[in-house]
Amino acid sequence: MPLEFFKKPKIGRHIIGIYLLSFILLVILFYYHWILGIVMSVFYTISLYYSIKKEEQLVNQTEAYISTISYRVKKVGEEALLEMPFGIVLYGEENQIEWANPYMNQFSEEETLVGEDLEILSDEIIPQMKDTNKESFWLHINNSDYQVYNKRDDRLLYFFDRTRQTELQQLYHQERTVLGIIFLDNYEEITQNMDDTAKSQINSQVTSHLNNWSNENGIYLKRISQERFLAVFNQQILEQLEKSKFEILDNVRELITDSSVPLTLSIGIGLGSETLPSLGELTQSSLDLALGRGGDQVVVKDEQSGKVRFYGGKTNPMEKRTRVRARVISHALKELVKESDQVLIMGHRAPDMDSVGASIGVLKIALANDVEGFVVLDENDIDTGVQRLVDEIKEDDELWSHFIDPESALDIVTKDTLLVVVDTHKPSITIEEKLVNKTERVVVIDHHRRGEEFIEDPTLVYMEPYASSTAELVTELLEYQPNKLKLNMLESTALLAGIIVDTKSFTLRTGSRTFDAASYLRSRGADTVLVQKFLKEDLDIYVKRSRLIENTNIYRGNLAISVGNYRETYGPVVIAQAADTLLTMTGIEASFVISERQDGRIGISARSLGKVNVQVIMEKMNGGGHLTNAATQLDDMSVIDVYEWLKEIIDEYYEGGDQE
Secondary structure, rough: OHHHHHHHOOOOOOHHHHHHHHHHHHHHHHHHOOHHHHHHHHHHHHHHHHHHHHHHHHHHHHHHHHHHHHHHHHHHHHHHHHHHOEEEEEOOOOOEEEEHHHHHHHOOOOOOOOOOOOHHOOOOOHHHHHOOOOOOOEEEEOOOEEEEEEEEOOOOEEEEOHHHHHHHHHHHHOEEEEEEEEOOOHHHHOOOOOOOOHHHHHHHHHHHHHHHHHHHHHHEEOOOOOOEEEEEHHHHHHHHHHHOOOOHHHHHHHOOOOOOOOOOEEEEEEEOOOOOOHHEEEHHHHHHHHHHOOEEEEEEEEEEOOEEEEOOOOOOOOOOOOOOOHHHHHHHHHHHOOOOOOEEOOOEEOOOOOHHHHHHHHHHHHHHOOEEEEEEEHHHHOOHHHHHHHHHHHHHHHHHHHHHEEHHHHOOOOOOOEEEEEEOOHHHHHHOOHHHHHOOEEEEEEEOOOOOOOOOOOOEEEEEOOOHHHHHHHHHHOOOOOOOOOOOHHHHHHHHHHHHHHOOOOOOOHHHHHHHHHHHHHOOOOOOHHHHHHHOOHHHHHHHHHHHOOOOOOOOOOOOEOOOOOOOOOOHHHHHHHHHHHHHHOOEEEEEEEEEOOOOOOOOOOEEEOOHHHHHHHHHOOEOOOOOOEEEEOOOHHHHHHHHHHHHHHHHHHHHHOOO
């Protein structure tokens, strides 16, 4: 058989090898026995013929099968490209569509998208494609949501319809459990002198309002005590409540009681937590924050986003008629002082009369309990009025020996040191924030409404937003300390000055307990003439304040907004005084003063007579304070930018229903 036959590519190499070996054996057989060799040659030839035929048949079948598979795969690929339920777009360098599969025709009324700009699909597609950090992005087209994958090197876009996925995600989001605790802020205060009939009537009214509210909104409501209700609902219901600004607050506040004081609610709401126990803790934390801000409001904490939302807070906190809490706090503070090796007292940066006066009061508590105490003060960060008080303190060697600078405080603080923070609860604005982190024993005494930022894990908190000043709170604590506590004239005057400054000479946020505290200090020798000396101002400061007032515009008929001149800086006290002065003008319900500060930031001081909640407005500008007294400081903005932003916030406040 010719050798070319064995070279055919259709014959497998293993077959050729076997028959070559058989041919060699056959030659050897011919050499030794030629007759047997002839017989074997015949068998060899027949076997070889049938093997080659079988191999050729197998090869032909394989080639036919591969050809069929290739055709089918090609056909499937064409069908997938043209008929699969996702979009494919090839685009050019100028963002022109060069080719699109039939799926994409639904996005245009034209017969074809070829030649059209990509923006025919969506106005957002080009900006999204420019973000090189994104391999995919989302588009909302024709009421559907699409996830788009961008293959930049091939200029190729894939469109996948994720509408059903987003619907399921939205459904999951809306159905997540939300817990709420409803607390009747002043229920005990209002009902303590009521007879059973009146108490039953107010209970019935409150329960009826809350049950109607819960039924209308699909909320499960359960009363768990005289003052508390537990509410269980979902995030979809919460969104509805937030749109209505929690109108239940207004409904309950309008209830008629035997006293002239309205009944108010505080609601703490928690959501976004993975487990029910942590959700319960989040809800209680929200309620604590609402109560710490004075009550009559709703606080919503979302664990996933980390954001806190506030609603309500339209009324001033009601002054508590009982001093039980003051006595309990005073006793607890005394025990903490005795357990400490020393006491450090610190207020906020650029301290005012209230901060310094309250610090001196806490210092006297420490000394009365035979524990060394020091007031932390930065002399380089005080204004003129406080400087006069400090100069007077320096005349008293004994008292001045207990004042130290922040660096010295950091040197002497130990783990057993008690740190008392007065007139603020925000660590970022304390005189020395590092002190807060160097001891685990921290007490907070403050009269401001509680904000989102708060000192972490304080040992004792005494926050009463109804109080006129921190000096008032500290004065009440002094009354329950050991009898050997003696206030001298200067110490009493410093505390009284704090009360007078924060109440604007007993005209704002003044209750009966404010006058009781002032009376106590007066009986201990407080000098009102010396207070007036501290409060005197320089002529140049008076002129600067007048310039601020001159730049006032009236907005929305009863709001005064003053904007300081470009590159003209003012201290925070001057800005605050200008806002106070504007509030005395006829027809003005609230005042806002915007100016560049000496530290390079833009400051806003806001004041109100009570109808406008300036605290809510300032909180939206990263500030805070009281309903009638608030402020903020902003970085990297001009006074004009801040002015325009303030007007937007005010418009949102009025149009969104946050006002009274």
